[in-house]
Every structure is written in C-alpha cells, then in structure tokens.
Amino acid sequence: MSTEGVVLSRSGGLYRLWVEGKLVDASLRGRLKHRSATKVLVGDRVFFDEDEDGNNTIEAIVDRTSLLQRRSPGKSRGVREVAANLDQVMAVGAAASPTWDQHMMDRFVVVAEASRLPVTVVINKIDLAADSEDLINVYRETGYKTIMTCASDGRGIEELSLSLKGKISLFTGPTGVGKSTLLNAVQPGLSLRTGEVSKKSGAGRHTTVSPEMFPLHAGGFVVDTPGLRDIGLWGIEPNSVNGAFPEIEQASQSCRFDDCRHGKEPDCAVHEAVEAGRISKMRLESYQRFLNEAIIAGKTWE
Numbered sequence: 355m356s357t358e359g360v361v362l363s364r365s366g367g368l369y370r371l372w373v374e375g376k377l378v379d380a381s382l383r384g385r386l387k388h389r390s391a392t393k394v395l396v397g398d399r400v401f402f403d404e405d406e407d408g409n410n411t412i413e414a415i416v417d418r419t420s421l422l423q424r425r426s427p428g429k430s431r432g433v434r435e436v437a438a439n440l441d442q443v444m445a446v447g448a449a450a451s452p453t454w455d456q457h458m459m460d461r462f463v464v465v466a467e468a469s470r471l472p473v474t475v476v477i478n479k480i481d482l483a484a485d486s487e488d489l490i491n492v493y494r495e496t497g498y499k500t501i502m503t504c505a506s507d508g509r510g511i512e513e514l515s516l517s518l519k520g521k522i523s524l525f526t527g528p529t530g531v532g533k534s535t536l537l538n539a540v541q542p543g544l545s546l547r548t549g550e551v552s553k554k555s556g557a558g559r560h561t562t563v564s565p566e567m568f569p570l571h572a573g574g575f576v577v578d579t580p581g582l583r584d585i586g587l588w589g590i591e592p593n594s595v596n597g598a599f600p601e602i603e604q605a606s607q608s609c610r611f612d613d614c615r616h617g618k619e620p621d622c623a624v625h626e627a628v629e630a631g632r633i634s635k636m637r638l639e640s641y642q643r644f645l646n647e648a649i650i651a652g653k654t655w656e
C-alpha cells in the first residue's frame with residue numbers, strides 16, 4: 355500500500371516529506387533516478403512505500419498543477435525547475451539595503467507569468483527608505499497585488515500572512531531582501547537562518563541555500579528559496595512578457611499602429627501615458643528590454 359506525501363525539501367538523495375502532519379524521509383526508486391526521468395521537486399505530491407526495514411522509497415509523482423521554472427542569466431541554456439504545485443509567487447524586493455532595483459523586480463514578475471502563476475509584489479525593509487510608497491505605487495497602478503512590509507517592526511506581516519493562508523506560496527527575489535526574515539515573522543517557530551547584509555557592497559550573501567517548503571499553522575505551505583543575483587529571460591514567450599505589463603498592454607490598444615513597439619512610432623499611446631505620468635518610464639524600459647531579450651533568444655534558437 356502506497357502512502358501519499360508532499361516533498362518539503364531535498365538534501366542529496368534524500369527527500370523530506372510531509373505526511374499527514376509528520377516528517378518522513380524517503381529516497382527515490384531506481385527508475386526515478388534516471389536522468390531522463392521527471393525530477394522530484396519541492397512541492398511535488400508523491401507516493402512512497404515502506405519496506406520491512408523501515409526504508410521509504412518514492413515510487414511515483416502525482417500529476418502537477420503547476421511548475422515554476424527559471425533560467426540562468428546570460429547565454430547558458432539551462433532551464434531549472436524550481437518547485438511544483440505552487441498557487442502563487444511572492445516576488446520580494448527591499449526598499450533599500452540592497453538598493454531597490456525595479457528592473458530586477460520586473461524580471462521576477464515575468465518569470466512567474468511565464469509559469470502562469472499569480473504574483474504578489476512585496477516590498478520589504480520599508481523602515482529603511484522614505485520613498486517606499488512611490489516604489490510600490492508603480493505596481494499598484496499595474497493592478498498587481500502589492501504588500502509593503504517591515505520584518506523588523508511587523509508592519510504588513512498580518513496582511514502577508516492573510517494572503518498566504520491556505521495556499522502554496524513561493525518566496526523569490528534577490529539575496530538579502532529579507533525573504534527568510536519575513537517567513538520567520540509570519541510564523542516565528544520556523545527559525546529560518548537569516549543573513550547580514552554586507553556593509554561594503556550592500557549585497558546579501560546567499561543565506562538560504564536550497565528551496566525548502568514549510569507547512570503553515572494557519573493552513574497552506576510556504577517555500578523559501580535562495581536569493582538570485584540575476585535571472586535570465588531567454589526563450590520566454592513574448593506573450594509572457596506582455597502579460598507582466600498589463601498597463602502597457604492596455605494602453606497599446608490605442609496606439610496608431612497595431613504592431614507599435616512604443617519606440618519612435620507616431621501617435622504612440624504608451625508614450626503619451628508615460629509623458630502624462632500614468633505609466634512608469636522604468637516599466638516601459640523593462641518591457642522593451644525584456645521583449646528584446648526574449649525575441650533575440652527566440653531567433654538564435656530556431
């Protein structure tokens with residue numbers, strides 16, 4: 355008789371499963387170890403058997419409802435599968451320390467869109483910057499769900515907890531922005547390791563080393579992941595890029611040309627919206643940059 359469990363984490367060949375409120379360690383059945391076999395990921399629902407010696411072996415993976423993938427930056431072609439069966443992605447940035455980088459946030463949003471996952475933009479460390487409200491407004495105006503947090507004084511933590519309740523959520527973003535600290539604030543018993551931001555470079559130091567999922571008392575699961583320095587968009591469908599910029603898509607309906615790239619074309623409604631302050635100039639820059647990346651990568655692929 356097989357038992358069903360959820361994969362919380364992996365360490366070498368050992369998988370930690372959550373089985374009706376208990377932790378169980380299991381390894382893979384031979385055929386699941388093959389290179390061509392589907393990799394077992396954090397968030398996967400699996401069936402396992404226990405032998406007479408008490409060793410647990412994962413026999414099968416249940417069909418996934420979603421799959422979050424990411425690409426390395428630059429030209430390397432590896433696609434990484436990050437986690438399975440997620441309901442949503444929380445893209446976390448810091449208002450300061452490390453310095454806020456809107457293009458990077460836009461990238462994380464595109465990556466979630468490309469895996470067809472709903473994304474919430476979280477801006478943490480609002481205690482360290484006076485302009486946090488301006489940073490988040492850019493996303494509020496796009497229609498994305500947004501949350502402002504301060505893990506150190508608790509602002510926004512209740513709102514964050516509420517949006518995690520009953521769902522499987524993955525935290526992603528640059529290193530050092532406070533993903534693990536936020537999760538500790540949501541559920542203090544988690545005791546996740548958190549790092550110091552280097553005074554010199556202002557950058558974090560990769561305190562979290564591999565994706566790990568945790569059950570929430572309130573219901574649902576959260577996945578903490580290691581921060582990324584950069585993230586590639588090659589091979590991503592231009593449509594996924596479009597999907598991550600709903601405000602630009604909407605305005606472009608009124609451009610004179612159907613195929614307007616919002617460059618130097620006349621009567622470009624997107625440019626008009628930027629000039630009128632209704633669309634962020636930085637967002638348009640991200641959009642154009644990412645579309646170029648996606649299209650150029652698509653061409654070299656054919």
Ligand SMILES: Nc1nc2c(ncn2[C@@H]2O[C@H](COP(=O)(O)OP(=O)(O)OP(=O)(O)O)[C@@H](O)[C@H]2O)c(=O)[nH]1
Binds near residue numbers: 480481530533549558
């Ligand atoms: N001032 C301030 N510091 C914070 C806040 N949230 C986190 N920090 C600090 O930021 C540093 C990095 O936090 P982590 O939680 O380790 O960051 P992380 O995003 O998990 O980093 P990686 O695991 O490397 O991806 C720690 O020193 C935290 O104490 C906040 O809201 N305000």
Ligand SMILES: [Mg+2]
Binds near residue numbers: 547548580
């Ligand atoms: Mg961390």
Ligand SMILES: [Zn+2]
Binds near residue numbers: 609610619621622
């Ligand atoms: Zn246009």
